[in-house]
Amino acid sequence: MAFVLDKHDTVGADLVNHCVNDITVLGARPLFFLDYIGCEKLERRMFQELLRGISRACRSAGCALLGGETAQLPGMYRPGEYDLAGCIVGVVERDKIIDGKKIRPGDVILGVELNGLHTNGYSLAREILFGKMHLKVSSRVPGSTMIVGKELLRVHKNYQPLLARIPSNVIKGLAHITGGGLIDNLPRILPPNCDAVVEAKSWKVPRIFQILQRNGNIDLREMYQVFNMGIGMVAIVAEQNARRAMSMLQAKRIGRIERGSRKTVLKL
Template sequence: MFSKNYKESGVDLEASENLKKQIGNILKKFKNHSSHIDGFFAGISEVNLNKSNLLASSVDGVGTKIKIAQMMGNLNFLGFDLVNHGVNDILPSGANPLFFMDYIACGEIKSKEIISIVSSLAKACHEVECVLLGGETAVMPGIYKNGDIDLVGFMVGQVNVDYMQDINLINQGDILIGFPSNGLHTNGYSLVRSIFNLDTDSSPLFEIVPETNSLLGELLILPHKNYMNILKPVRGVLKSLSHITGGGITGNLPRSIPENLGAQIEIDSWDTPKLFDFIMENGNIELEEMFNVFNMGIGMIAVIDQQYCEKIQKLIPDSIVMGKITSHSSDGKIKFK
Protein backbone atom coordinates (compact mmCIF):
# COMPACT_ATOMS: atom_id res chain seq x y z
CA MET A 1 0.00 0.00 0.00
CA PHE A 2 1.07 3.55 -0.70
CA SER A 3 1.46 5.91 2.24
CA LYS A 4 -0.86 8.93 2.12
CA ASN A 5 -0.59 12.29 3.85
CA TYR A 6 -2.90 15.28 4.37
CA LYS A 7 -1.14 17.43 1.78
CA GLU A 8 -1.73 14.87 -0.94
CA SER A 9 -5.43 14.93 -0.11
CA GLY A 10 -5.51 18.68 -0.73
CA VAL A 11 -4.84 20.23 2.69
CA ASP A 12 -1.39 21.76 3.23
CA LEU A 13 -0.90 22.10 7.00
CA GLU A 14 2.34 24.04 6.66
CA ALA A 15 0.70 26.58 4.36
CA SER A 16 -2.23 26.81 6.79
CA GLU A 17 0.09 27.50 9.71
CA ASN A 18 1.95 30.22 7.81
CA LEU A 19 -1.38 31.80 6.86
CA LYS A 20 -2.55 31.80 10.49
CA LYS A 21 0.59 33.68 11.51
CA GLN A 22 0.03 36.33 8.84
CA ILE A 23 -3.62 36.71 9.84
CA GLY A 24 -2.61 36.94 13.51
CA ASN A 25 -0.29 39.84 12.74
CA ILE A 26 -3.15 41.66 11.00
CA LEU A 27 -5.49 41.16 13.97
CA LYS A 28 -2.86 42.43 16.42
CA LYS A 29 -2.31 45.54 14.30
CA PHE A 30 -5.98 46.52 14.52
CA LYS A 31 -6.87 45.30 18.04
CA ASN A 32 -8.34 47.79 20.52
CA HIS A 33 -8.38 48.14 24.31
CA SER A 34 -11.54 46.04 24.72
CA SER A 35 -10.38 43.04 22.70
CA HIS A 36 -8.18 40.11 23.63
CA ILE A 37 -7.11 37.96 20.70
CA ASP A 38 -3.97 36.23 21.98
CA GLY A 39 -3.95 32.58 22.94
CA PHE A 40 -6.58 30.01 23.83
CA PHE A 41 -9.25 29.09 21.27
CA ALA A 42 -11.59 32.09 21.27
CA GLY A 43 -11.48 35.86 21.00
CA ILE A 44 -12.61 37.82 24.05
CA SER A 45 -14.30 41.21 24.04
CA GLU A 46 -15.17 43.40 27.00
CA VAL A 47 -18.74 44.74 27.17
CA ASN A 48 -19.67 47.87 29.10
CA LEU A 49 -22.97 46.84 30.72
CA ASN A 50 -23.50 50.40 31.96
CA LYS A 51 -24.43 51.24 28.37
CA SER A 52 -26.81 48.34 27.78
CA ASN A 53 -27.21 44.65 28.52
CA LEU A 54 -28.65 43.98 25.06
CA LEU A 55 -26.66 42.63 22.12
CA ALA A 56 -27.68 42.41 18.46
CA SER A 57 -26.12 39.96 16.04
CA SER A 58 -26.21 39.31 12.32
CA VAL A 59 -24.61 36.83 9.92
CA ASP A 60 -24.35 37.13 6.15
CA GLY A 61 -22.04 36.56 3.21
CA VAL A 62 -20.95 38.33 0.04
CA GLY A 63 -22.47 35.62 -2.15
CA THR A 64 -21.22 35.24 -5.69
CA LYS A 65 -19.95 38.81 -5.81
CA ILE A 66 -16.64 37.22 -4.92
CA LYS A 67 -16.57 35.59 -8.36
CA ILE A 68 -16.84 39.02 -10.01
CA ALA A 69 -14.04 40.28 -7.76
CA GLN A 70 -11.82 37.41 -8.82
CA MET A 71 -12.56 38.06 -12.50
CA MET A 72 -11.60 41.71 -11.96
CA GLY A 73 -8.47 40.72 -10.02
CA ASN A 74 -9.49 42.88 -7.07
CA LEU A 75 -10.46 41.43 -3.68
CA ASN A 76 -9.39 44.48 -1.66
CA PHE A 77 -12.96 45.68 -1.04
CA LEU A 78 -14.66 42.43 0.00
CA GLY A 79 -14.02 42.99 3.70
CA PHE A 80 -15.87 46.31 3.45
CA ASP A 81 -18.77 44.53 1.74
CA LEU A 82 -19.07 42.04 4.55
CA VAL A 83 -18.53 44.35 7.53
CA ASN A 84 -20.74 47.14 6.20
CA HIS A 85 -23.51 44.64 5.47
CA GLY A 86 -23.32 43.47 9.08
CA VAL A 87 -23.30 47.02 10.44
CA ASN A 88 -26.36 47.92 8.37
CA ASP A 89 -28.20 44.81 9.56
CA ILE A 90 -27.85 45.70 13.24
CA LEU A 91 -28.67 49.42 12.80
CA PRO A 92 -32.46 48.83 12.75
CA SER A 93 -32.10 47.22 16.19
CA GLY A 94 -30.47 50.38 17.54
CA ALA A 95 -27.06 48.73 17.85
CA ASN A 96 -23.50 49.90 17.31
CA PRO A 97 -20.85 47.34 16.32
CA LEU A 98 -18.70 45.71 19.00
CA PHE A 99 -16.82 42.94 17.24
CA PHE A 100 -16.81 40.93 14.03
CA MET A 101 -15.73 37.40 13.11
CA ASP A 102 -15.24 35.89 9.68
CA TYR A 103 -15.46 32.48 8.03
CA ILE A 104 -13.48 31.88 4.85
CA ALA A 105 -13.88 28.57 3.03
CA CYS A 106 -11.89 27.53 -0.02
CA GLY A 107 -10.75 24.57 -2.10
CA GLU A 108 -7.07 25.40 -1.68
CA ILE A 109 -5.04 27.98 0.18
CA LYS A 110 -4.21 31.00 -1.92
CA SER A 111 -2.48 33.10 0.70
CA LYS A 112 -2.36 36.31 -1.32
CA GLU A 113 -6.13 36.36 -1.90
CA ILE A 114 -6.99 35.41 1.68
CA ILE A 115 -4.62 37.97 3.20
CA SER A 116 -6.12 40.63 0.92
CA ILE A 117 -9.59 39.75 2.20
CA VAL A 118 -8.59 39.64 5.88
CA SER A 119 -6.73 42.96 5.59
CA SER A 120 -9.82 44.61 4.16
CA LEU A 121 -11.95 43.07 6.93
CA ALA A 122 -9.65 44.54 9.57
CA LYS A 123 -9.65 47.98 7.92
CA ALA A 124 -13.44 47.95 7.56
CA CYS A 125 -13.86 47.03 11.22
CA HIS A 126 -11.46 49.80 12.24
CA GLU A 127 -13.55 52.35 10.31
CA VAL A 128 -16.69 51.47 12.28
CA GLU A 129 -14.85 51.26 15.62
CA CYS A 130 -15.24 47.54 16.14
CA VAL A 131 -12.60 44.83 16.20
CA LEU A 132 -11.99 41.83 13.99
CA LEU A 133 -11.88 39.41 16.89
CA GLY A 134 -11.04 36.24 15.01
CA GLY A 135 -12.33 33.79 12.44
CA GLU A 136 -11.94 30.50 10.65
CA THR A 137 -10.26 29.60 7.38
CA ALA A 138 -11.49 26.20 6.19
CA VAL A 139 -9.81 24.31 3.36
CA MET A 140 -12.31 21.83 1.91
CA PRO A 141 -11.21 20.21 -1.33
CA GLY A 142 -14.10 18.30 -2.85
CA ILE A 143 -16.65 20.74 -1.45
CA TYR A 144 -15.02 23.75 -3.13
CA LYS A 145 -13.10 23.61 -6.39
CA ASN A 146 -9.58 25.01 -6.58
CA GLY A 147 -9.94 28.79 -6.88
CA ASP A 148 -13.33 28.90 -5.14
CA ILE A 149 -13.69 31.09 -2.06
CA ASP A 150 -16.72 31.59 0.17
CA LEU A 151 -16.84 34.49 2.62
CA VAL A 152 -19.19 34.85 5.59
CA GLY A 153 -19.17 37.28 8.50
CA PHE A 154 -20.70 37.53 11.97
CA MET A 155 -21.38 40.99 13.42
CA VAL A 156 -22.18 41.56 17.10
CA GLY A 157 -23.24 44.97 18.36
CA GLN A 158 -24.40 46.57 21.59
CA VAL A 159 -27.89 48.05 21.55
CA ASN A 160 -28.32 51.71 22.44
CA VAL A 161 -31.76 51.83 24.07
CA ASP A 162 -32.18 55.43 22.89
CA TYR A 163 -32.05 54.17 19.30
CA MET A 164 -34.26 51.12 19.69
CA GLN A 165 -37.16 51.30 17.27
CA ASP A 166 -40.77 50.32 17.88
CA ILE A 167 -42.68 49.78 14.65
CA ASN A 168 -45.93 49.98 16.61
CA LEU A 169 -45.38 53.76 16.77
CA ILE A 170 -45.66 53.96 12.97
CA ASN A 171 -48.84 55.65 11.72
CA GLN A 172 -50.58 55.98 8.41
CA GLY A 173 -49.20 59.10 6.70
CA ASP A 174 -45.65 58.72 8.05
CA ILE A 175 -42.94 59.45 5.50
CA LEU A 176 -40.51 57.04 3.85
CA ILE A 177 -37.00 58.46 3.44
CA GLY A 178 -34.57 56.60 1.19
CA PHE A 179 -30.78 56.67 1.36
CA PRO A 180 -28.95 55.93 -1.91
CA SER A 181 -26.92 52.81 -2.53
CA ASN A 182 -23.79 52.88 -4.66
CA GLY A 183 -24.59 49.77 -6.67
CA LEU A 184 -25.78 46.21 -6.13
CA HIS A 185 -24.11 46.04 -2.71
CA THR A 186 -24.05 42.26 -2.08
CA ASN A 187 -27.19 40.96 -3.77
CA GLY A 188 -28.28 39.88 -7.25
CA TYR A 189 -24.91 38.73 -8.58
CA SER A 190 -26.05 35.26 -9.63
CA LEU A 191 -28.62 36.87 -11.93
CA VAL A 192 -26.02 39.30 -13.31
CA ARG A 193 -23.57 36.47 -14.00
CA SER A 194 -26.31 34.61 -15.84
CA ILE A 195 -27.42 37.61 -17.92
CA PHE A 196 -23.92 38.40 -19.15
CA ASN A 197 -22.77 34.75 -19.26
CA LEU A 198 -19.77 35.76 -17.16
CA ASP A 199 -18.80 32.28 -16.01
CA THR A 200 -17.98 31.46 -19.63
CA ASP A 201 -16.75 34.85 -20.84
CA SER A 202 -15.73 37.68 -18.50
CA SER A 203 -15.17 40.22 -21.29
CA PRO A 204 -18.48 42.09 -20.67
CA LEU A 205 -17.01 43.22 -17.34
CA PHE A 206 -14.58 45.38 -19.26
CA GLU A 207 -17.22 47.20 -21.31
CA ILE A 208 -18.34 50.75 -20.47
CA VAL A 209 -21.88 50.97 -19.05
CA PRO A 210 -23.80 53.48 -21.24
CA GLU A 211 -24.16 57.01 -19.81
CA THR A 212 -21.35 56.35 -17.32
CA ASN A 213 -17.57 56.52 -17.52
CA SER A 214 -17.17 53.19 -15.74
CA LEU A 215 -16.65 49.58 -16.71
CA LEU A 216 -19.41 47.14 -15.83
CA GLY A 217 -16.98 45.27 -13.58
CA GLU A 218 -15.95 48.45 -11.76
CA LEU A 219 -19.56 49.27 -10.94
CA LEU A 220 -20.34 45.72 -9.87
CA ILE A 221 -17.52 45.55 -7.32
CA LEU A 222 -18.19 48.87 -5.57
CA PRO A 223 -18.32 47.98 -1.86
CA HIS A 224 -21.50 47.78 0.16
CA LYS A 225 -22.27 51.22 1.59
CA ASN A 226 -22.08 51.78 5.35
CA TYR A 227 -25.04 53.81 6.67
CA MET A 228 -24.02 54.06 10.34
CA ASN A 229 -22.14 57.35 10.11
CA ILE A 230 -24.58 58.76 7.54
CA LEU A 231 -27.54 58.19 9.87
CA LYS A 232 -25.75 59.12 13.10
CA PRO A 233 -27.19 62.66 13.42
CA VAL A 234 -30.80 61.51 12.93
CA ARG A 235 -31.02 58.06 14.54
CA GLY A 236 -32.98 59.40 17.49
CA VAL A 237 -35.97 60.43 15.33
CA LEU A 238 -36.27 57.30 13.18
CA LYS A 239 -39.33 55.14 13.80
CA SER A 240 -37.85 52.22 11.88
CA LEU A 241 -35.15 51.28 9.41
CA SER A 242 -35.11 48.75 6.60
CA HIS A 243 -31.84 47.51 5.10
CA ILE A 244 -32.57 46.82 1.42
CA THR A 245 -30.69 43.62 0.64
CA GLY A 246 -31.78 40.35 -0.98
CA GLY A 247 -35.43 40.61 -1.96
CA GLY A 248 -35.19 44.34 -2.70
CA ILE A 249 -37.66 46.89 -1.38
CA THR A 250 -40.52 44.44 -1.87
CA GLY A 251 -38.99 41.82 0.38
CA ASN A 252 -37.39 43.97 3.08
CA LEU A 253 -39.57 47.01 3.77
CA PRO A 254 -42.53 44.94 5.08
CA ARG A 255 -40.30 43.68 7.91
CA SER A 256 -40.05 47.25 9.24
CA ILE A 257 -43.71 48.29 9.30
CA PRO A 258 -46.70 46.91 11.26
CA GLU A 259 -48.79 44.12 9.75
CA ASN A 260 -51.88 46.34 9.56
CA LEU A 261 -50.12 49.02 7.48
CA GLY A 262 -48.62 49.19 4.00
CA ALA A 263 -46.41 51.51 1.99
CA GLN A 264 -46.67 53.44 -1.24
CA ILE A 265 -43.42 53.93 -3.14
CA GLU A 266 -43.07 56.78 -5.63
CA ILE A 267 -40.77 55.24 -8.24
CA ASP A 268 -40.14 58.60 -9.95
CA SER A 269 -38.84 60.18 -6.72
CA TRP A 270 -35.27 59.05 -7.43
CA ASP A 271 -33.13 58.37 -10.47
CA THR A 272 -32.31 54.68 -10.78
CA PRO A 273 -28.54 54.33 -11.41
CA LYS A 274 -27.63 53.48 -15.00
CA LEU A 275 -26.14 50.17 -13.89
CA PHE A 276 -29.62 48.83 -13.10
CA ASP A 277 -30.99 50.06 -16.43
CA PHE A 278 -28.14 48.27 -18.21
CA ILE A 279 -28.83 45.02 -16.35
CA MET A 280 -32.55 45.29 -17.01
CA GLU A 281 -32.13 45.88 -20.74
CA ASN A 282 -29.54 43.14 -21.28
CA GLY A 283 -31.55 40.58 -19.33
CA ASN A 284 -34.93 41.67 -20.68
CA ILE A 285 -36.11 41.71 -17.06
CA GLU A 286 -39.52 42.98 -15.99
CA LEU A 287 -39.46 46.02 -13.69
CA GLU A 288 -41.30 44.08 -10.98
CA GLU A 289 -38.58 41.42 -10.98
CA MET A 290 -35.88 44.10 -10.78
CA PHE A 291 -37.48 45.41 -7.58
CA ASN A 292 -37.75 41.85 -6.24
CA VAL A 293 -34.02 41.20 -6.73
CA PHE A 294 -32.06 44.46 -6.56
CA ASN A 295 -32.02 47.52 -4.29
CA MET A 296 -32.57 49.71 -7.38
CA GLY A 297 -30.43 52.51 -5.98
CA ILE A 298 -31.88 52.64 -2.46
CA GLY A 299 -29.84 50.88 0.23
CA MET A 300 -31.71 51.90 3.38
CA ILE A 301 -35.23 53.20 4.06
CA ALA A 302 -36.35 55.02 7.20
CA VAL A 303 -39.87 55.65 8.45
CA ILE A 304 -40.24 59.05 10.10
CA ASP A 305 -42.86 61.45 11.34
CA GLN A 306 -43.48 64.13 8.76
CA GLN A 307 -42.29 66.87 11.13
CA TYR A 308 -38.68 65.57 10.86
CA CYS A 309 -38.60 65.43 7.08
CA GLU A 310 -36.99 68.84 6.52
CA LYS A 311 -34.43 68.28 9.28
CA ILE A 312 -33.27 64.98 7.81
CA GLN A 313 -33.03 66.36 4.28
CA LYS A 314 -30.95 69.25 5.57
CA LEU A 315 -28.57 67.00 7.56
CA ILE A 316 -28.39 64.31 4.84
CA PRO A 317 -28.68 66.18 1.51
CA ASP A 318 -28.87 63.09 -0.71
CA SER A 319 -31.76 61.58 1.25
CA ILE A 320 -34.93 61.07 -0.78
CA VAL A 321 -38.60 61.43 0.16
CA MET A 322 -39.77 58.32 -1.65
CA GLY A 323 -43.21 57.48 -0.34
CA LYS A 324 -45.47 57.17 2.66
CA ILE A 325 -47.12 54.71 5.01
CA THR A 326 -50.64 53.69 3.95
CA SER A 327 -53.36 51.36 5.07
CA HIS A 328 -52.74 47.70 4.22
CA SER A 329 -54.90 46.57 1.31
CA SER A 330 -55.67 43.04 0.18
CA ASP A 331 -53.78 43.46 -3.13
CA GLY A 332 -50.36 43.92 -1.56
CA LYS A 333 -48.46 45.50 1.32
CA ILE A 334 -46.03 47.47 -0.87
CA LYS A 335 -47.41 49.42 -3.83
CA PHE A 336 -45.28 51.09 -6.50
CA LYS A 337 -46.73 54.16 -8.12
Protein backbone atom coordinates in the same frame (compact mmCIF):
# COMPACT_ATOMS: atom_id res chain seq x y z
CA MET B 1 -16.36 38.68 -9.74
CA ALA B 2 -13.51 38.77 -7.26
CA PHE B 3 -12.24 35.46 -8.66
CA VAL B 4 -12.51 36.60 -12.28
CA LEU B 5 -10.70 39.89 -11.62
CA ASP B 6 -8.35 38.34 -9.06
CA LYS B 7 -9.18 41.26 -6.78
CA HIS B 8 -10.08 40.30 -3.23
CA ASP B 9 -9.79 43.44 -1.09
CA THR B 10 -13.38 44.61 -1.64
CA VAL B 11 -15.49 41.53 -0.87
CA GLY B 12 -14.31 41.44 2.75
CA ALA B 13 -15.42 45.06 3.19
CA ASP B 14 -18.74 44.16 1.52
CA LEU B 15 -19.30 41.46 4.12
CA VAL B 16 -18.53 43.68 7.10
CA ASN B 17 -20.59 46.63 5.86
CA HIS B 18 -23.57 44.43 5.06
CA CYS B 19 -23.48 43.02 8.59
CA VAL B 20 -23.06 46.47 10.16
CA ASN B 21 -26.09 47.78 8.26
CA ASP B 22 -28.18 44.79 9.29
CA ILE B 23 -27.78 45.61 12.98
CA THR B 24 -27.78 49.38 12.51
CA VAL B 25 -31.43 49.20 11.42
CA LEU B 26 -32.24 48.05 14.96
CA GLY B 27 -30.42 51.03 16.43
CA ALA B 28 -27.44 48.89 17.45
CA ARG B 29 -23.80 49.94 17.54
CA PRO B 30 -21.33 47.26 16.33
CA LEU B 31 -18.94 45.89 18.95
CA PHE B 32 -17.01 43.11 17.23
CA PHE B 33 -16.84 41.01 14.08
CA LEU B 34 -15.64 37.49 13.35
CA ASP B 35 -14.94 36.06 9.91
CA TYR B 36 -14.96 32.57 8.38
CA ILE B 37 -12.94 31.69 5.29
CA GLY B 38 -13.30 28.24 3.75
CA CYS B 39 -10.98 27.25 0.91
CA GLU B 40 -9.28 24.35 -0.86
CA LYS B 41 -5.82 25.61 0.08
CA LEU B 42 -4.86 28.90 1.68
CA GLU B 43 -3.16 31.26 -0.77
CA ARG B 44 -1.17 33.89 1.07
CA ARG B 45 -1.76 36.87 -1.22
CA MET B 46 -5.49 36.22 -1.54
CA PHE B 47 -5.81 35.75 2.22
CA GLN B 48 -3.98 39.02 2.90
CA GLU B 49 -6.23 40.93 0.51
CA LEU B 50 -9.36 39.50 2.13
CA LEU B 51 -8.17 40.45 5.60
CA ARG B 52 -7.15 43.90 4.41
CA GLY B 53 -10.70 44.60 3.26
CA ILE B 54 -12.25 43.13 6.39
CA SER B 55 -9.97 45.00 8.79
CA ARG B 56 -10.35 48.30 6.93
CA ALA B 57 -14.15 48.07 7.09
CA CYS B 58 -14.05 47.11 10.78
CA ARG B 59 -11.92 50.15 11.60
CA SER B 60 -14.29 52.38 9.66
CA ALA B 61 -17.29 50.94 11.53
CA GLY B 62 -15.58 51.25 14.92
CA CYS B 63 -15.83 47.55 15.72
CA ALA B 64 -13.10 45.13 16.74
CA LEU B 65 -12.04 42.26 14.49
CA LEU B 66 -11.74 39.61 17.17
CA GLY B 67 -10.64 36.81 14.89
CA GLY B 68 -12.33 34.02 13.05
CA GLU B 69 -11.91 30.62 11.44
CA THR B 70 -10.00 29.55 8.36
CA ALA B 71 -10.87 26.07 7.09
CA GLN B 72 -8.78 24.36 4.40
CA LEU B 73 -10.99 21.66 2.87
CA PRO B 74 -9.39 19.90 -0.12
CA GLY B 75 -12.03 18.35 -2.33
CA MET B 76 -14.76 20.67 -1.07
CA TYR B 77 -13.61 23.76 -2.97
CA ARG B 78 -12.06 24.27 -6.38
CA PRO B 79 -8.44 25.53 -6.36
CA GLY B 80 -8.27 29.30 -5.95
CA GLU B 81 -11.84 29.67 -4.69
CA TYR B 82 -13.13 30.36 -1.20
CA ASP B 83 -16.28 30.84 0.84
CA LEU B 84 -16.56 33.95 3.01
CA ALA B 85 -18.94 34.48 5.92
CA GLY B 86 -19.12 36.73 8.95
CA CYS B 87 -20.76 37.24 12.32
CA ILE B 88 -21.30 40.59 14.00
CA VAL B 89 -22.33 41.48 17.55
CA GLY B 90 -23.64 44.89 18.55
CA VAL B 91 -25.38 46.60 21.44
CA VAL B 92 -28.37 48.88 21.88
CA GLU B 93 -30.24 50.05 24.96
CA ARG B 94 -33.55 48.21 25.23
CA ASP B 95 -35.64 51.39 25.19
CA LYS B 96 -33.84 52.62 22.07
CA ILE B 97 -34.42 49.58 19.86
CA ILE B 98 -35.85 50.62 16.48
CA ASP B 99 -38.56 48.07 15.73
CA GLY B 100 -41.15 49.94 13.66
CA LYS B 101 -43.89 49.65 16.27
CA LYS B 102 -44.40 53.44 16.34
CA ILE B 103 -44.94 53.73 12.58
CA ARG B 104 -48.32 55.26 11.75
CA PRO B 105 -50.28 56.23 8.61
CA GLY B 106 -49.10 59.68 7.53
CA ASP B 107 -45.43 59.04 8.29
CA VAL B 108 -42.86 59.81 5.61
CA ILE B 109 -40.57 57.32 3.84
CA LEU B 110 -37.04 58.60 3.16
CA GLY B 111 -34.56 56.85 0.90
CA VAL B 112 -30.77 57.13 1.07
CA GLU B 113 -29.39 56.81 -2.44
CA LEU B 114 -26.45 54.72 -3.61
CA ASN B 115 -24.81 53.86 -6.88
CA GLY B 116 -24.38 50.12 -7.30
CA LEU B 117 -25.75 46.66 -6.64
CA HIS B 118 -24.50 46.43 -3.05
CA THR B 119 -24.34 42.67 -2.45
CA ASN B 120 -27.57 41.40 -4.02
CA GLY B 121 -28.84 40.51 -7.49
CA TYR B 122 -25.52 39.30 -8.83
CA SER B 123 -26.79 36.03 -10.30
CA LEU B 124 -29.25 37.87 -12.53
CA ALA B 125 -26.79 40.68 -13.30
CA ARG B 126 -24.13 38.18 -14.39
CA GLU B 127 -26.62 36.32 -16.57
CA ILE B 128 -27.56 39.54 -18.36
CA LEU B 129 -24.14 41.18 -18.65
CA PHE B 130 -22.13 38.09 -19.53
CA GLY B 131 -24.76 35.68 -20.86
CA LYS B 132 -27.08 37.91 -22.90
CA MET B 133 -24.86 40.92 -23.62
CA HIS B 134 -21.68 38.83 -24.00
CA LEU B 135 -19.57 41.40 -22.17
CA LYS B 136 -16.28 40.77 -20.39
CA VAL B 137 -15.22 42.16 -17.02
CA SER B 138 -12.96 44.59 -18.87
CA SER B 139 -15.73 45.70 -21.27
CA ARG B 140 -17.18 49.17 -21.27
CA VAL B 141 -20.96 49.03 -20.92
CA PRO B 142 -22.48 50.22 -24.22
CA GLY B 143 -23.60 53.84 -24.05
CA SER B 144 -21.79 54.55 -20.78
CA THR B 145 -18.35 55.05 -19.27
CA MET B 146 -18.78 52.11 -16.87
CA ILE B 147 -16.31 49.22 -16.83
CA VAL B 148 -18.25 46.06 -16.00
CA GLY B 149 -15.82 44.63 -13.45
CA LYS B 150 -15.40 47.90 -11.54
CA GLU B 151 -19.15 48.46 -11.47
CA LEU B 152 -19.84 45.03 -10.01
CA LEU B 153 -17.13 45.35 -7.36
CA ARG B 154 -18.33 48.66 -5.90
CA VAL B 155 -18.06 48.32 -2.12
CA HIS B 156 -21.30 47.96 -0.16
CA LYS B 157 -21.85 51.25 1.67
CA ASN B 158 -21.80 51.47 5.47
CA TYR B 159 -24.75 53.66 6.51
CA GLN B 160 -24.01 53.66 10.24
CA PRO B 161 -22.05 56.97 10.36
CA LEU B 162 -24.86 58.70 8.48
CA LEU B 163 -27.63 57.27 10.66
CA ALA B 164 -25.70 58.08 13.85
CA ARG B 165 -26.34 61.79 13.16
CA ILE B 166 -30.07 61.38 13.79
CA PRO B 167 -31.47 61.35 17.36
CA SER B 168 -32.82 57.88 18.10
CA ASN B 169 -36.29 59.19 18.89
CA VAL B 170 -36.69 60.71 15.40
CA ILE B 171 -36.45 57.50 13.38
CA LYS B 172 -39.44 55.17 13.68
CA GLY B 173 -38.18 52.45 11.37
CA LEU B 174 -35.18 51.52 9.24
CA ALA B 175 -34.84 49.02 6.40
CA HIS B 176 -31.59 47.88 4.80
CA ILE B 177 -32.53 47.30 1.15
CA THR B 178 -30.88 44.01 0.23
CA GLY B 179 -32.26 40.81 -1.33
CA GLY B 180 -35.94 41.28 -2.11
CA GLY B 181 -35.51 44.98 -2.83
CA LEU B 182 -37.95 47.61 -1.63
CA ILE B 183 -40.92 45.31 -2.17
CA ASP B 184 -39.85 42.60 0.28
CA ASN B 185 -37.74 44.54 2.78
CA LEU B 186 -40.09 47.35 3.80
CA PRO B 187 -42.94 45.12 5.10
CA ARG B 188 -40.58 43.65 7.72
CA ILE B 189 -40.70 46.86 9.74
CA LEU B 190 -44.36 47.77 9.20
CA PRO B 191 -47.14 47.33 11.76
CA PRO B 192 -49.96 45.00 10.58
CA ASN B 193 -52.25 47.92 9.67
CA CYS B 194 -49.79 49.88 7.51
CA ASP B 195 -48.64 49.88 3.88
CA ALA B 196 -45.51 51.53 2.50
CA VAL B 197 -46.46 53.50 -0.63
CA VAL B 198 -43.30 54.11 -2.66
CA GLU B 199 -43.15 56.60 -5.54
CA ALA B 200 -40.62 55.03 -7.90
CA LYS B 201 -40.14 58.28 -9.86
CA SER B 202 -39.06 60.25 -6.79
CA TRP B 203 -35.37 59.39 -7.26
CA LYS B 204 -33.05 58.76 -10.19
CA VAL B 205 -32.43 55.07 -10.79
CA PRO B 206 -28.70 54.46 -11.47
CA ARG B 207 -27.83 53.65 -15.06
CA ILE B 208 -26.63 50.12 -14.30
CA PHE B 209 -30.18 49.08 -13.37
CA GLN B 210 -31.61 50.66 -16.51
CA ILE B 211 -29.12 48.67 -18.58
CA LEU B 212 -29.97 45.43 -16.79
CA GLN B 213 -33.71 45.98 -17.15
CA ARG B 214 -33.54 46.83 -20.85
CA ASN B 215 -31.10 44.13 -21.94
CA GLY B 216 -32.58 41.46 -19.70
CA ASN B 217 -36.14 42.34 -20.73
CA ILE B 218 -37.13 42.19 -17.05
CA ASP B 219 -40.52 43.31 -15.80
CA LEU B 220 -40.07 46.60 -13.94
CA ARG B 221 -41.80 45.34 -10.81
CA GLU B 222 -39.42 42.35 -10.71
CA MET B 223 -36.50 44.78 -10.86
CA TYR B 224 -37.71 46.37 -7.62
CA GLN B 225 -37.96 42.92 -6.03
CA VAL B 226 -34.47 41.76 -7.02
CA PHE B 227 -32.35 44.92 -6.95
CA ASN B 228 -32.16 47.94 -4.64
CA MET B 229 -32.74 50.23 -7.66
CA GLY B 230 -30.57 52.95 -6.16
CA ILE B 231 -31.96 53.05 -2.61
CA GLY B 232 -29.70 51.39 -0.05
CA MET B 233 -31.37 52.39 3.21
CA VAL B 234 -34.88 53.52 4.08
CA ALA B 235 -35.87 55.58 7.12
CA ILE B 236 -39.43 56.22 8.27
CA VAL B 237 -40.09 59.40 10.24
CA ALA B 238 -43.02 61.54 11.32
CA GLU B 239 -44.07 64.29 8.91
CA GLN B 240 -42.85 67.04 11.28
CA ASN B 241 -39.35 65.52 11.34
CA ALA B 242 -39.09 64.78 7.62
CA ARG B 243 -37.30 67.91 6.42
CA ARG B 244 -34.73 67.78 9.22
CA ALA B 245 -34.07 64.07 8.68
CA MET B 246 -33.79 64.52 4.91
CA SER B 247 -31.09 67.13 5.41
CA MET B 248 -29.13 65.09 7.94
CA LEU B 249 -29.33 61.85 5.95
CA GLN B 250 -28.93 63.50 2.52
CA ALA B 251 -32.03 61.50 1.64
CA LYS B 252 -34.93 61.75 -0.79
CA ARG B 253 -38.59 61.71 0.15
CA ILE B 254 -39.71 58.56 -1.69
CA GLY B 255 -43.12 57.76 -0.23
CA ARG B 256 -45.52 57.67 2.67
CA ILE B 257 -47.18 55.28 5.09
CA GLU B 258 -50.87 54.59 4.49
CA ARG B 259 -53.44 52.39 6.17
CA GLY B 260 -53.20 48.88 4.76
CA SER B 261 -52.07 45.32 5.41
CA ARG B 262 -48.25 45.35 5.79
CA LYS B 263 -47.12 45.46 2.16
CA THR B 264 -45.21 47.68 -0.24
CA VAL B 265 -47.34 49.50 -2.80
CA LEU B 266 -45.08 50.51 -5.68
CA LYS B 267 -46.21 53.48 -7.78
CA LEU B 268 -44.33 53.21 -11.09
